[in-house]
Amino acid sequence: MQxxxxxxxxxxxxxxxxxxxxxxxxxxxxxxxxxAYQMAFPQLNYxxxxxxxxSRLRPLHTSGVIFGFLLSGIFATWYYVGQRVLKVSMAESKFLMVVGKLHFWIYMITILTAVVTxxxxxxxxKEYAELEWPLDIAVVVLWVLWGISIFGLVGIRREKxxxxxxxxxxxxxxxxxxxxxFNNMEVPTYFVSGYGKWYHSVSMYAGTNDAMVQWWYGHNAVAFVFTVPIIAMxxxxxxxxxxxxxxxxxxxxxxxxxxxxxxxxxxxxxxxFSTVPDWVQTMGSIFSVILILPSWGSAINMLLTMKGQWGQLKENPLVKFMVLASTFYMLSTLEGPIQAIKSVNALxxxxxxxxxHVHDGTLGWVGFMTMAALFHMAPRMYKRELYSKKLMESQFWVQTTGIVMYFSSMWIAGITQGMMWRATDQYGNLAYSFIDTVTVLIPYYALRATGGLLxxxxxxxxxxxxYKTMTASKAIASEPQNASPMAA
Amino acid sequence: MFHWLERNPFFFAVGVFLVVAYAGVVTILPDFMESARPVVGTKPYSVLELAGRQIYIKDSCNACHSQLVRPFKSETDRYGMYSLSGEYAYDRPFLWGSKRTGPDLMRVGNYRTTDWHEYHMLNPKSVVPGSIMPAYKHMFKNNADIDTAYAEAYTVKTVFNVPYDKPDMPKLGTFDEAKKDAFEAAAVIVADMKSTEVKEAFKRGEIKEIVALVAYLNSLK
Amino acid sequence: MNMETIRELQAYGYIFLTVFLAIGLYAYIYHLYRAEKKGTRNYEKYADIALHDNIDDAPVEAISPLNKEKE
Known part of the structure; x- marks a missing residue:
């Protein structure tokens, strides 16, 4: 191809x-x-x-990190990795270029509107599906555009x-x-009745069915947004x-x-222990445990890839980020199944x-992997070396400390709370009123919030x-084959 | 066969989709036949209660409060009878929540009253010392949206056959009838409240969010 | 259709999955190793797609009319 x-x-x-x-x-x-700080210091609510x-901010946090941070991270890596592993450039197809740009702008408009609404x-x-129907339609449009971009690029690939x-x-x-x-099937009420707000809708499913669809979605949104694309990365x-x-x-x-x-x-x-059919619950439990196998299959595969090359951990902070990410992946895919065992779940x-549990997956696995991916892409996209290795090293330790503080405090808080809810005195009466189980957790909430702050x-x-890499770093002459170049 | 699948992106995608969709087809779809049947005595929400429910959703109360009593003694002692599937037959969407930062509210109507809620929403610490719940003062300022609540009730009635206007079931009727009923229901709650702001607004023909929310919370039994 | 029939069908659906999963995945492992042993296809070489991914690197397996006919 000279x-x-x-x-x-x-x-x-x-x-x-x-x-x-x-x-x-x-x-x-x-x-x-x-x-997180609001839970420790309620005055911050005002x-x-x-x-x-x-309560207003919580859906913003979840949607913001899932559909804002992570989804754009997935798209960023896709538009980078996709071209490279298929050995075809976006520049070769005007059409795909237009689709890509359109994809980005519709995405931005949708997510910014979502933040406001x-x-x-x-x-x-519905958790992680809070958006009302007009935005759901926008999401569908941007998703279809992404699909066109994937299969379009696959269609003109050189690598078979x-x-x-x-x-x-x-x-x-x-x-x-x-x-x-499926989870966002809803009926806009204005168009049926002619009254009320035009953007309001009502779920197609009721009660237990709604819960089943929601958690079929909720669980697998985690699968297909927090796990599958991160493994791709x-x-x-x-x-x-x-x-x-x-x-x-x-x-x-x-x-x-x-x-x-x-x-x-x-x-x-x-x-x-909810009102969905018992066998669905049992099946959920069993398959969660089986899920350890394929999850660890990927994670161990990654760790073994570094076999004999562990020295790189010392030299290259990016490898360190990624190895820690796969370690956290192993941790949270073990923790999840443990929590899915019925008797543990009761607590x-x-x-x-x-x-x-969610946060040692998201902060450790998802966050670290996404940041490492962007670090790796930066020298190749901007033709400059990474600005500071030292800063990366300190970032690594600051964030790792944060994660450890986060999950250790939440483990203790969760188990304390669960035990207190069920504790009884010698006559079999409940030992604690609900508020006792809240106030006891405040120190852990403070600790957790500080972990998050780190x-x-x-x-x-x-x-x-x-930012410095993009603007002020030393230019590099040719694209590095492997290890990303970085200034000390 | 395996290799053929790996080479043909289209059939590969179809294969992945089938594998992924299979679980939904077997576990989720069949249950739509059954579990939406209401238990005896479960009634659809009145328009005012629905307006309150929409406020519950608007302010994401479900981020901290569950509505699902699990069948353990420690839970039935604390919250009352464990939940039955049929009790949720008219809940669109369901509001089970996934976290109990605050207590379960499935049967809060059994043990809390209008004035308790009023104090609590204005200043949670005044009735629950040590509470970390924020106050929701804006609920005493904003008006409840009866129009949208009616729209929702009308929609579920026509699209999903929710039994409004059936014998022994809540009346819905036309928009004007429904609005009149909502105001009558609201009058009862306003009478139990202390806030002059809410009372005066009601005289002007406004139902504040707090009134609708309390109506909803009182209906949770 | 009554609930008993549905539950029965669900159970069959579930058993089918379990059997298919076990047979399918074992067959896949067998296929992966046999292809490598017989020399028809070395799966490990695909790992190089990530390592040699410059636009002017030779593809690990190029798309060409010749290749297509061999399929």
Missing amino acids: EKNALNYDYSVAKCFTYATILFGIIGMLIGVVI LAGEYGTY LFMGISTS TLYISMWYYIATFLGVAMLYL IYYFLPKESGQPVFSYKLSLLSFWGLMFVYLWAGGHHLL AHFTDWIPG YLVGFFMFTYNM
């Missing part, structure tokens, strides 16, 4: 999504820190009147076989499409950064199908242990480092 020397990968869309990742990361995590209460309290109340990361991106696309559509970025081929490509393929088969069955574990459900500080360090 005649095509002038052809280069086109990262313009990937760059746009990189900025979006940083922007929404700051918004989402900042709100997260605020609401900073912005009606719009500043914990959630502040206003316009919500359907799809790399494993591509499998995971495609699975993300399909899985989220199906789940989102790590299967590309870790081998590329370290220069080591995947330890066992066969294992990666097998884990893929294992994950696809098993993940969707585990949603029932959110509804243990853990509704307590702070659950957000604790993580946010780390994210600002990341932002600064990225």
Whole structure:
């Protein structure tokens, strides 16, 4: 392909999504820190009147980090990785370029509108699917555009076989499409009755059915947004950064199908001891435990990729980020199944242990992997070396400390709360009133919020480092093959 | 066969989709046949209660309060009878929540009263010392949206056959009838409240959010 | 259709999954290793797609008319 020397990968869309990742990361995590402190210091609820209460902000935090930070992170890496593993440039197709740009702008408009409407309290109340129907339609449009971009690029590829990361991106696309559509089935009330707000809608499902659909979605939104695309990232970025081929490509393929088969069955574990049919609950429990296998298949594969190369951990902070990410992936995919065991769930459900579990997955696995991916992409997109290795090292330790503070305090808080709820005195009466179980947790809430604050500080360090890399770092002559160049 | 799938992105995508969708087809779809049947005595929400429910959703009360009593002695002692599937037959969306930062509210109407809620929403610490719940003073300022509540009731009645206007069931009627009924129901709650602001607004023909919310909370039994 | 029939069908659906999952995944492992042993296809080489991903690198398996006919 010598005649095509002038052809280069086109990262313009990937760059746009990189900025979006940083922007929404700051918004989402900042709100997260605020609401965490609100639980320890309730006075903080009154900073912005009606719009500043914990309950208003909580959906903003979850949607902000999931659909703002993480989704744009996924898109940014897709527009980077997709071209490279298919060996085709976006510049080769004007059509795909237009689709990519359109995808970005519709995405930005949708998410920014979502931020505003959630502040206003316009919500359907379903977790991670709070958006009302007009925004749901916008989400569908942007999702279809992403699909066109994926399959369009696949259609003009030079590499015949799809790399494993591509499998995971495609699975993300399909899985989220199906789940989102079904969970957001709703009837706009204005168009039926002619009264009231035009954007209000009512769920197509009622009660227990609604709960089943919601947690089938809720659980698998975690699967297909927090897990599948992040695996896509790590299967590309870790081998590329370290220069080591995947330890066992066969294992990666097998884990893929294992994950696809098993993940969707585990949603029932959110509804243990509720009014959904018993067998759905039991099945959710069993499949959650089975889920350890494909999850660890990927995680161990990643760790073994570094076999004999552990020295890189010392030299290259990016490898360190990614290895820690896969370690946290192992931790949270073990913790999840433990919580899904019925007797454990009886204690853990509704307590702070659950957000604790979520956050060691999201902060440790998802956050670290996304930031490492963007760090890896930056020198190649901007043709400059990374601004500061030292800053990266400190960011790593600040954030790791934050995560450890976060999940350890939430483990203790959750188990304390669960035990106190069920504690009885010698006559069999409940030993504690509800408020006793709240006040006892306040020190842990303070600790948790501080952990979150450390993580946010780390994210600002990341932002600064990225900004300096884009603007002020030393230019590099040619693209590095593996280890990203970085100034001390 | 395996390799063929790996080579053909289209069929690969179809394969992935089938594998992913299978769980939903087996576990989720069939249950739509059954579990929406209401238990005896469960009634759809009145328009005022629905307006309150919409405020509950607007302010995401479900972020901290569950509405699901699990079948354990420690829970039935604390909150009352464990939840039955049929009790949720008219809940669109369901509001089970996933976190109990505050107590369960499934049967809060059994043990809390209008004036308790009024004090609590103005200043939670005044009735529950040590509470970390924020005050919701804006609920005493904003008006409840009866129009949208009526729209929702009318929609579920026509689209999902929710039994409004059936014997022994809540009346819905036309918009004007429904509005009149909502005001009558609101009058009862306003009479139990202390806030002059709410009372005067009601005289002007405004139902504040707090009134509708209390109507909803009182209906949770 | 009454509830008993549905529950029965669900149970069959579930058993089918379990059997299919077990057989399918074992067959897949067998296929992966046999293809490598017989030399028809070395899956491990696909790992190189990530490592040699410059636009002017030779694809690990190029799309060409010749290849297509071999399928």
